[in-house]
Amino acid sequence: MTELADWLVWSSRSKIDQSENVGDPLGFADQTQSNSNHLRGIKMLHEIRALIQRRSSFRIQPDGPTAIKTNVGASGGLLECVTSGSSGAPKIIRRSHRSWIASFEVNANLFDLSAGDTYAVFGSLAHSLSLYGVLEAVHIGADLCLLAGLRADRQLKALQKTPITTLYVTPTQIENLITVADENLRIESVKRIFIGGGALSTLLADKCKSIFPAADLSPFYGASETSFITMANSQSPxxxxxxxxxxxxxxIREATGQVTNGIGEIWVRSPYLYIGYADPVASDTRHQDGFVTVGEFGSLDQAGNLFIKGRKSRMVTIADQNVFPDEIEQFLMTHYTAGPVAVVALPDDKRGHRLAVVVAGQAHQVDLDRALQLCRKTLGAHHSPKYTFFIKDLPQLASGKLDYNAIYAWIEDQQ
Structure with missing residues (x-):
């Protein structure tokens, strides 16, 4: 008896009446027929493809797509999906099909994507990063591997056994794979890795390249509302x-709306912007003259490289200084090699807040102390965590991002 595969390989060129043998380059058809999760996945993908081909408006929900009627104008159809919820309650995003199709075609030209590729996504299709990867595969006629809901070791096995060429992942999902990978593992089939939903540290990028030596890494910055804003490469500082x-x-603008050469709020104008929210409306998201901001702060250097400080919603005051936990978290991820960390702000009667770092996995105290000392020296005392907590695994949202609400709740239980 052959082992039941946990994953589904689907061809976006297949016919609906061939769903039991859809996209079966590895001989998984007999196995997937006995797995209702796979069959539901196949049905969902066919429904999504049919809605796109009809230019219908639809909403992606955990159990599949649902056709919707809306008064919001969107030539060529409207799509509703959910934000990750990493910066607050998840919001329903409305965007035109055309806004994503425009970037599908840009990516196909930039990265030589074609129907000969096989994509893999790791998160729920209800969230925009994985959904984007799926729809891009459908648009260009590529094959697709759905790995959501699997343990990292099973996801890694799928990558070893399936000729996957293109990944859409978050840094946390990459970290999960690296944590369970044998140090000698090499997967040569993967050629392109698009990484969104958080900053990619140099150390994590190096580990990723070790496992996927033939892959070009393309970390990008954006939001559900904006889609792509920037893209980095090996030459980025x-x-x-x-x-x-x-x-x-x-x-980059100050609070007054004036453009600044320093740190300010990031405003974006592009063909890839969303139309609006279904409900609720995010207070940090604002529009002006065709530009939109989601309340994230950063700066541009003279070469046009963007440096992110963090979300306005996570910014705190420590001894009358504005501090971005996202910035400290990224710094520590760059200099602490043993595993992922999260930085959160805890209330403090004297200073307003104090920072805490939550470290996942087995503690490597010497490395951690070195990273914290470097953080204090480089960013300043108020930007260095005062408390340290250790946790087996950092809680994650279905989108693959860190669940800060769960992290705060866990810290409260420890005190």
């Missing part, structure tokens, strides 16, 4: 999220 993606205009 450390700490940068790269330069503007094709046809994207970036403006």
């Amino acid at each position: 450390e700490g940068s999220v790269g330069t503007a993606y094709r046809d994207v205009e970036i403006s």
Whole structure:
């Protein structure tokens, strides 16, 4: 008896009446027929493809797509999906099909993507990063491997046994794979890795290249509302999220709305912007003259490289200084090699807040102390965590990002 495969390989060129043998280059058809999760996945993918081909408006929900009627104008169909919820309650995003199709075609030209590729996504299709990867595969006629809901070791096995060429992942999902990978593992089939939903540290990028030696890493910065804003490559300076993606205009502005050469709010204008929210409306998201901001702060260097400080919603005051936990978290991820960390702000009667770092996995105290000392020396005392907690695994959202609400709740239980 052959082992039941946990994953599904689907061909976006298959016919609906061939669903039991869809995209079966590895002989998984007999196995998937006995797995209802696979069959539901196949049905969902066919429904999504049919809705796109009909240019219908639809919403992606955990159990599949649902056709919707809306008064919001969107030539060529409307799509509703959910934000990750990493910066607050998840919001339903509305965007036109055309806004994503425009970037599908840019990516196909930039990265030589074609129907000969096989994509893999790791998160729920209800969230925009994985959904984007799926729809891009459908648009270009590529094969697709769905790995959501699997343990990292099973995801890694799928990558070893399936000729996957293109990944859409978050840094946390990459970290999960690296944690369970044998140090000598090499997967040669993967040629392109698109990494969104958080900054990619140099150390994590090096580990990723070790496992996927033939892959070009393309970390990108954006939001559900904006889609692509910047894209980085091997030439991007450390700490940068790269330069503007094709046809994207970036403006850094002060609170008064004036453009600044220093740190300010990131405003974006491009063909890839969303139309609006279904409900609720995010207070940090604002529009002006065709530009939109989601309340994230950063700066541009003279070469146009964007450096992210963090979300306004996570910014805190420590001894009358504005501090971005996202910035400290990224710094520590760059200099602490033993595993992922999260930085959160805890209330403090004297200083307003104090920072805490939550370290996943087995503690490597010497490395951690060195990283914290370097953080204090480089960023300053108020930007260095005062408390340290150790946890087996950092909680994650279905989108593959860190679940800060769960992290705060866990810390409260420890005190």
